[in-house]
Every structure is written in structure tokens, then in C-alpha cells.
Amino acid sequence: MPVAVPLADVISNNLDAARAQMGVSLGWHIIVASLGVGFPIIILFAEWRALHRKDSDALRLARTWAKTAGVLFAVGAVSGTIISFEMGILWPGLLGTFGSVIGLPFALEGIAFFIEAIFVGIYLYGWDRLSPRMHLLSGVPVAVAGIASAFFIVTANAWMNDPQGFSRVNGKVTSPQPLTAMFNPATGPETLHLLLASLMVTGFVVASVYAFAYLRGRRDRYHRLGFIIAFVFAAVTTPLQIGAGDIAARYVADRQPVKLAALEAQANTQSGAPEHLGGVFINGQLHGAVLIPHALSILAFGNPNATVKGLNSVPPANRPPVNEVHIAFDLMVGIGFGLLALSTWLAWAWRRLRSLPTSRWFFRAAVLAGPAAAIATEAGWVTTEVGRQPWIVYGVLRTDQAISTAPGLFVLFPVLLAVYTVLTVATLLVLRRMGQASRLTVVPATQLAAS
Numbered sequence: 001m002p003v004a005v006p007l008a009d010v011i012s013n014n015l016d017a018a019r020a021q022m023g024v025s026l027g028w029h030i031i032v033a034s035l036g037v038g039f040p041i042i043i044l045f046a047e048w049r050a051l052h053r054k055d056s057d058a059l060r061l062a063r064t065w066a067k068t069a070g071v072l073f074a075v076g077a078v079s080g081t082i083i084s085f086e087m088g089i090l091w092p093g094l095l096g097t098f099g100s101v102i103g104l105p106f107a108l109e110g111i112a113f114f115i116e117a118i119f120v121g122i123y124l125y126g127w128d129r130l131s132p133r134m135h136l137l138s139g140v141p142v143a144v145a146g147i148a149s150a151f152f153i154v155t156a157n158a159w160m161n162d163p164q165g166f167s168r169v170n171g172k173v174t175s176p177q178p179l180t181a182m183f184n185p186a187t188g189p190e191t192l193h194l195l196l197a198s199l200m201v202t203g204f205v206v207a208s209v210y211a212f213a214y215l216r217g218r219r220d221r222y223h224r225l226g227f228i229i230a231f232v233f234a235a236v237t238t239p240l241q242i243g244a245g246d247i248a249a250r251y252v253a254d255r256q257p258v259k260l261a262a263l264e265a266q267a268n269t270q271s272g273a274p275e276h277l278g279g280v281f282i283n284g285q286l287h288g289a290v291l292i293p294h295a296l297s298i299l300a301f302g303n304p305n306a307t308v309k310g311l312n313s314v315p316p317a318n319r320p321p322v323n324e325v326h327i328a329f330d331l332m333v334g335i336g337f338g339l340l341a342l343s344t345w346l347a348w349a350w351r352r353l354r355s356l357p358t359s360r361w362f363f364r365a366a367v368l369a370g371p372a373a374a375i376a377t378e379a380g381w382v383t384t385e386v387g388r389q390p391w392i393v394y395g396v397l398r399t400d401q402a403i404s405t406a407p408g409l410f411v412l413f414p415v416l417l418a419v420y421t422v423l424t425v426a427t428l429l430v431l432r433r434m435g436q437a438s439r440l441t442v443v444p445a446t447q448l449a450a451s
């Protein structure tokens with residue numbers, strides 16, 4: 001006879017499996033989705049420069065980047081579809097309970113995606129078929145729809161951090177107000193932070209490719225222009241992103257004090273709380289951290305003597321996993337300021353020499369800036385999602401209450417890993433082949449003459 005498995009054990013096993021699957025899927029998709037937000041803007045700028053300055057190198061860059069963006073759009077559609085299925089399969093307690101509240105942004109995201117897909121096709125196949133100016137205009141909806149798509153999805157996530165727009169009677173959701181749910185207090189800080197992160201990571205990732213080419217000896221105008229456009233795009237965004245991060249952190253301090261305590265590994269409630277840099281949280285205390293007196297109180301509340309709630313303000317069962325959140329937060333902030341320093345290096349050199357820095361160390365750092373920006377984005381999602389635990393809907397629905405009770409969810413994890421491994425290898429091979437072909441690309445003279 002088959003042995004009955006206690007429901008509590010099924011939930012526990014499924015919770016671990018579902019978290020692992022969502023972690024892999026979201027971690028893979030967030031980078032591709034970020035490139036989908038930022039890349040069209042860079043491409044449009046390059047094409048605009050080509051048309052207004054008769055710049056053949058800029059046009060060549062725009063055509064090459066457009067092909068790359070097309071590949072990334074395709075694989076992003078695959079990973080996004082996987083996540084949409086996972087939401088229903090893994091978390092029926094979330095969508096089954098709150099679908100009427102948060103269904104609107106998912107529907108709007110679907111509309112934005114289809115608009116983007118239509119105009120991606122027009123833009124890619126419109127080279128040499130549309131007039132230069134009409135072709136440039138056909139790319140505008142791609143950029144707008146990409147931003148809108150990201151915005152709508154993040155409003156749903158923001159709602160999970162600050163649930164609004166519904167009432168509950170006897171455990172059932174009543175009086176859903178989808179617009180109130182979408183435009184909750186977390187929507188502004190979270191969408192601003194993620195959209196700027198997408199622009200920043202796109203710029204640094206693209207620039208890192210041309211920085212690597214520079215170190216390999218490709219120092220012609222085409223590669224220099226590719227680096228300058230992408231890096232300046234990222235450099236301008238970086239201080240804005242740090243400012244947006246400060247706004248988001250102040251929101252967390254006000255509305256999610258336990259998450260803030262986990263970000264800073266703040267064990268006890270304290271007035272005049274210090275900023276904690278680094279360290280490991282062991283046995284209820286942070287060890288090995290560098291402390292900046294009163295800094296946390298100042299950054300969170302603008303008052304050096306303000307009281308900051310600690311992890312001890314809630315029972316242990318309601319606390320996030322501290323080390324994961326604290327380390328991810330420090331990593332995100334540290335990389336952000338490192339990228340700001342690199343951007344400042346370029347600004348200093350340009351102002352002083354009217355040229356790029358001549359040091360090879362600058363370009364080595366620029367090569368690393370691409371992966372570093374991607375890592376910072378991943379770390380940011382860890383702070384947002386893991387920092388909300390044990391709640392899937394903050395203060396309303398616990399994650400273990402939303403998980404599917406169907407047995408055997410762990411079987412899906414190795415299948416998912418295999419799918420993403422194949423997708424990653426195939427994408428890299430295609431992009432590598434396209435990169436080799438782009439060096440042989442010749443821009444049609446009619447494309448510039450017609451403008």
C-alpha cells in the first residue's frame with residue numbers, strides 16, 4: 001500500500017522546490033527583461049545619430065544592436081512564458097485568492113507585450129523597406145511598450161509588498177479595486193528603482209563588450225563609438241539609480257521595518273542606529289561588520305537619533321533569512337557605488353582630456369562593469385523578494401499558505417535547469433555568431449543618403 005505523506009511534509013518539500021524554481025526563472029529572466037527595457041532606447045539613439053549626422057558607424061551599430069535585441073526578445077518571451085505558467089502551477093493560493101485584485105496589471109502587460117512584438121517585427125524587417133525616418137519612428141513603440149511591460153509587472157510585485165485595494169470577509173476577498181492595488185505606496189519607489197536598474201545594466205553590459213574589444217586591439221571608430229554610447233548611457237543613469245535606491249530604502253524603513261532590519265542585520269531595536277557594512281549574522285548577532293555611528297537612523301529617517309526597529313520586534317517565525325538578505329543588500333550597494341566611481345573616472349577624463357581614459361585599467365574595469373551590474377540587479381531582487389519573507393503578500397498571506405499541495409513539484413526543477421541551460425548556451429552561441437558577422441557588415445549607402 002502507498003504510504004500517506006503528511007500534508008505538512010508535502011508543503012515543506014513543495015515550498016523548497018517552488019522557491020528554487022522561481023529563483024532560477026526570475027534570476028534568468030530579470031537580466032533579459034532589463035535588456036529589453038534599455039536596449040531599444042540605445043538603439044534608437046544610435047539610429048537617430050546616424051540619420052542626423054550621416055554617421056555610418058552609428059547606423060552600423062544600430063543595425064547590429066537591433067538584431068541582438070531581436071534574439072533577446074525571443075528568449076525573453078520564452079522565459080516570461082515559463083514564469084507565467086509557474087505562477088499558476090506553484091502558487092495557486094496567491095492567484096486563486098487575489099486574482100481579482102492583481103489580475104489587471106498582468107492583463108495590461110500582455111497587451112504591452114503584443115504591441116512590442118508587433119513593432120519589433122516591423123522594426124527588424126523594415127530596414128531598407130521603410131524610409132529612414134519612418135523606420136526610426138517604428139522603433140519608438142518598441143521602447144515605450146518595453147517600459148510599459150516592465151512597469152505593469154512591477155506594480156503587481158509592489159502590491160505584494162504593500163497590499164491595497166481589497167477587503168476580506170471570513171477569509172474571502174471582497175470589493176476588489178484593481179487600480180488601487182496597482183498604484184499602491186510601493187509602486188513609485190519600486191518601479192522607478194527597477195526601470196533605472198534596467199537602463200543601467202543595459203548600458204554597462206553593452207559597453208563591456210566594446211571595452212573587451214578595445215583591450216583586444218579593436219580601437220577603430222566603430223568600436224569606440226559603441227563603447228561611448230553605451231557607457232555614457234549607463235554613467236548618466238547610475239547616480240539617478242543610487243538616488244532611487246535611497247527613496248526605496250526610505251519606503252522600506254517606513255512600511256517594512258522588519259525588511260530593513262534584515263537588510264542591515266539590525267538585531268535589536270535601537271535609537272541612533274549605526275550603518276552596518278559587511279559582517280555575518282550568527283546566533284542572533286552580527287559579527288565582523290564595520291559600523292558607521294548613527295548613519296542608519298540618518299539614512300532611513302533623516303534624524304541621527306531616530307529609532308530603528310530590530311529583528312527582535314517580531315517573532316522569529318516572521319523574520320526573513322538575515323544573512324541572505326544582508327549580504328545581497330551590501331553587494332548591491334557596493335557594486336552601485338563602484339559603478340559610480342567608474343563613471344566618475346570617465347567624466348573626469350573627458351572633462352580634462354576631451355577623450356576616453358587612456359589607462360588599460362579603466363577598460364578592464366569597464367569589462368567587469370557589465371557582469372557586476374547584472375549581479376547588482378540580481379542582488380536587488382533578492383533583497384526585495386527574500387526580504388519580504390515569510391510573506392508572499394506582506395502581512396496578509398504567508399508563502400507556505402500559497403504553495404501548491406500537489407505532490408512531486410521537485411521533479412520539475414531538474415527539467416527547468418535543463419531548459420535554461422539549453423536556452424543560455426543557444427543564446428550565447430547565436431550572439432557570438434552574430435558578433436562575428438557584424439564585423440563584416442557594410443551599411444548600404446542609400447540608408448544614409450535617403451535621410
